[in-house]
Structures are given as structure tokens and as C-alpha cells.
Amino acid sequence: MEFKPHLKRKRSNCQDYHKLLPFPRCNETERYQGLFTGLCVEVANSEHAKITSLHDNGCYGRGSKSRGGPMSGESDETLLLGLEESCLLAYYLKVLEITDKLGNLLDWQAYLAAATTLDKKFVFKLAAYLYLKSKSWIIKSGIKFGGDFLIYKHGPRHYHASFLVLVQTQAQKLCTHYEPKNLKGIQRVAETSDKDVLILKVNQPNDFELLPATPLELKALTIEETVIRRFNYTSFVQTKQKQ
Numbered sequence: 001m002e003f004k005p006h007l008k009r010k011r012s013n014c015q016d017y018h019k020l021l022p023f024p025r026c027n028e029t030e031r032y033q034g035l036f037t038g039l040c041v042e043v044a045n046s047e048h049a050k051i052t053s054l055h056d057n058g059c060y061g062r063g064s065k066s067r068g069g070p071m072s073g074e075s076d077e078t079l080l081l082g083l084e085e086s087c088l089l090a091y092y093l094k095v096l097e098i099t100d101k102l103g104n105l106l107d108w109q110a111y112l113a114a115a116t117t118l119d120k121k122f123v124f125k126l127a128a129y130l131y132l133k134s135k136s137w138i139i140k141s142g143i144k145f146g147g148d149f150l151i152y153k154h155g156p157r158h159y160h161a162s163f164l165v166l167v168q169t170q171a172q173k174l175c176t177h178y179e180p181k182n183l184k185g186i187q188r189v190a191e192t193s194d195k196d197v198l199i200l201k202v203n204q205p206n207d208f209e210l211l212p213a214t215p216l217e218l219k220a221l222t223i224e225e226t227v228i229r230r231f232n233y234t235s236f237v238q239t240k241q242k243q
Helices: 051-056 083-092 108-119 120-131 180-191 233-242
Strands: 032-036 042-044 078-080 096-099 138-141 149-152 163-169 196-201 222-228
Touching: 032 083, 032 233, 042 096, 051 078, 078 083, 083 096, 083 108, 083 120, 083 149, 108 120, 120 138, 120 149, 120 163, 120 196, 180 196
Parallel strands: 032 096, 163 196
Antiparallel strands: 032 042, 042 078, 138 149, 149 163, 196 222
16 A cells, blocks of 8 residues: 655745755765664764764754754764664665674674664564655654654655554554554544554564564565544545545
8 A cells, every 4th residue: 555645834944945865875984983872873973974964864863952953053962863763874774883882883683682672673663664764754753642653755844744653563463552442542642733643564474583683584574554544524525526
């Protein structure tokens, strides 16, 4: 299924609109250096790799001293990256190197083990993240709305998010979070800011092993889309009359 977004412009910042690129643009000298803090990956400015460039090309992370991007102007501000976007930048796009607090470089398996310890759904959320990124969505955390992600077609600076995304695994089929009455509550929260709810169900083969899963093995996971949208009778009648 191909879900279509509705786009709602924000009232501010309407004059200087520019479309964000979904992926960072950098050359071989612009390798970003990230520190895995145990909660996120923190990236600091370097001579050849500026965190503002990383944020502006794909809207990755948020500033440590700013509400959105790193815009405080303070020299010690860093960029805080989520687990999924850090994984994309480091092991798929190869523009980020991640180290632990001891300075050891984390390879794929070490990062996967650390991220899964922090979030047991990490592998499935990563699969959903990559799926959305392949469709050129701008993806931000959806935790303040009770979801996993917020997705934008043109970024959060000028537009509101089109969807609040929930990632569902096979183990969550009986989870109360996905009962109709609770989904209705999530939908109402999303509607307060003109968002629809998108459920991405991640299916895994019977022989799929969570650890150690490789990037190639993640291709075995499949995604099902379900959009929860309230039926608007007036809009439905008007559309039918135009036809």
C-alpha cells in the first residue's frame, strides 16, 4: 500500500522555505565522529565536518542546547542522534564513526548489541526506519506524541508531521497498546496536531535471529502498513459530488 501524506504548512518561516535533502552530502574528509553515551550518539563539530551540515541535509538529530537543530551559536553545542539514524549514518551511508566512552570504535555487532540492550525493539524499529527512509521521508522521534517516529515530507521547520508512526512486532499482537480503544486514544492525540496514525507491522521469518543480525539479514524482515484515519463524512460526500 502506498500511503499519501497531507501537508500542513507552519505559520512561521514561510518565506525562506527550501526543501531538505533526505541524506547528508559530504566528501571523504567529512567523516563525523560520534560518541555512544548509552542513550544516544553525540556528535561534536570538527574542522572538516560541521554538525549543522549533517542536520540540514536530512534533519538528523537535534541540538544539545536548542529545541530543534543546533542553532544556539555556542561553540560547545553538539548534535544528539537517535539510535536508528546513527545506525543509518554509520553502517549504511558510512559518514559517521561511533566510539564508546573508552574511545573504542564500535563495529556493527558491537553497536547492535549496545542498542538492543537499550531498546529491545531496536532491530525492528531500525527496519521500519530504513523502510521509511527508502521512501525519502524525514524522520524524527515520536516519543512526545506516544509513538515511535514522526515523519515529514519536507522537514519540521516549515511543515507539521504527516504521520505519527507506531512500530509493531509479531510479539505485540496481544499488546494492549494496540487494542482499538487505546489506538483511538493515540489517534485523538495525533489529531490535535493534524496527524494521521501509521502502524508499521514488522514481520520476521521463523528462522530469523535477533542477535547477531547482519544488515543483509534485515532484508528478510517485511513491513505491512496500516493507516488509521477518522472517516470524514462531509469531505467524503464533497469528493463524490465532484466525481
